[in-house]
Amino acid sequence: MAESKVVGRDPEAVSRFVEGFAAQLVEAGMQRMPARVFAALLSSDEGSMTSAELGEQLQISPAAVSGAVRYLTMTHMVSREREPGSRRERYRVHGDQWYEALTNREALIKRWEGALREGVSSLGADTPAGRRMAETLAFFEFVESEVAAMMERWRVHREKTFGQG
Amino acid sequence: MAESKVVGRDPEAVSRFVEGFAAQLVEAGMQRMPARVFAALLSSDEGSMTSAELGEQLQISPAAVSGAVRYLTMTHMVSREREPGSRRERYRVHGDQWYEALTNREALIKRWEGALREGVSSLGADTPAGRRMAETLAFFEFVESEVAAMMERWRVHREKTFGQG
DNA sequence: CGCTTCCTTCAGAAAATTGTGAAGTTAAGG
DNA sequence: CCTTAACTTCACAATTTTCTGAAGGAAGCG
Missing domain, CATH: 1.10.10.10 (Winged helix-like DNA-binding domain superfamily/Winged helix DNA-binding domain)
Structure with missing residues (x-):
């Protein structure tokens, strides 16, 4: 037009x-x-x-x-x-502060981890349910550690694609 | 007890x-x-x-x-x-199928991407708003591609820690 | 120093969500 | 083939959430 x-x-x-x-x-x-x-x-x-x-x-x-x-x-x-x-x-x-907010369920995940830890100890780490929860807990800890690295890679990728915008 | x-x-x-x-x-x-x-x-x-x-x-x-x-x-x-x-x-x-469900907001993200693509083209890729949305879109595409790799790393990590459970 | 403008808080009305009981549907077992 | 157990669907009641109008409070500007 x-x-x-x-x-x-x-x-x-x-x-x-x-x-x-x-x-x-x-x-x-x-x-x-x-x-x-x-x-x-x-x-x-x-x-x-x-x-x-x-x-x-x-x-x-x-x-x-x-x-x-x-x-x-x-x-x-x-x-x-x-x-x-x-x-x-x-x-x-x-520009990017909110990407982190969206993915960064940090506080939330922390609380899940707390609840799971309590579950493991109250149900017993040696019960099947306890083991399942321990594994779930490990998963969240793993994700948590990976997300930081991922956001760093994003920043690099972003700069390459869009300039320092 | x-x-x-x-x-x-x-x-x-x-x-x-x-x-x-x-x-x-x-x-x-x-x-x-x-x-x-x-x-x-x-x-x-x-x-x-x-x-x-x-x-x-x-x-x-x-x-x-x-x-x-x-x-x-x-x-x-x-x-x-x-x-x-x-x-x-x-x-x-x-055991693990639900981990994916939790992180795998696949369908949801797909729809966000669709909405953003529409936004970019209807507001104009050459406008400031359009550029911002294009960047957001790129972010989601990036995350999507990374999550798959992350889940694969989790599977390896999990096996090391818990055996093939 | 007071006026004006903008933002926030609060109480309540309107709307949406949620869980129940009851009726309906499917399929096992005699 | 009929009975009965188990799950699902539906309409409604109760709760919860959400947004508004009105009153209250802070901060620029004359």
Whole structure:
């Protein structure tokens, strides 16, 4: 289209993507509003939006934005910035920080490991069930150790493919 | 304790583990009943239980067992077996098949990739948002390719540690 | 120093999810 | 072939979750 440079973004196309991608995230277990907010940020050209912009695009109240953003910052998917000299806050999805958040179920896995350890000792390490749980525990420990290395390889791969972006 | 060989399993300790581990799985996004059923199977010495046994241990109706099991079999966390010459069904957690299910968000990731691809082309590969999404897409493709290799390394590691179990 | 703007918190209404009982279906065993 | 045991499906009730409007609080700007 001739107008592509200035208008560029067809709001309808953006919205379609946002809602579609958010729906996938919801199916993966994320709450609806955090998912929609995250998808909106991901599809913004700046990689960041203000609370008001989010509210308008998603047709939700400031309260809903606030709740979603609280969740997203707590899980490190999004960071908040103060626009200098303004009461406005910008919410930003960083280039790669959120990849880690998505895969980095660190705290979660730690707790699973704790629960499994307790299971092994309370059911007995010498019982069939105890052995099965010990093996499960070993699996998680293994994954944990591998993920760090994998993310490092990703960083290398990413730089090769996209430059230091 | 002297009775350890025959009684062995303190039902209360088992229940404590089951409910505790299930709660962790719930926090990770799994539905309550599937989580409880899965934890119960995991902590059983045979690695399998009948519908009736599950209903009794978890104090839930046959309908709830049925629903939970449907979910678990669909996600390949559990397999079902017919007890030969009986109407009873046994639900089993296999040694390692479920590890894969847990990490193998294959179908899910495929759909994310689809949604992202659509986003890249509808927002334009030459826009900042498009580039960000292309990079995200590359990340998922990278992870997908790495996970297979990681599971292979796990199998080797597992055999070394536990024998061919 | 007070006004205004923006964000957050809170209580409650609306909506979605979840588990049960009851009825229905399939298949073993006499 | 009929009986009966076991699992599944369905509709509904109860709980839980989710989002909103309204009130409250912090921070720039005149």
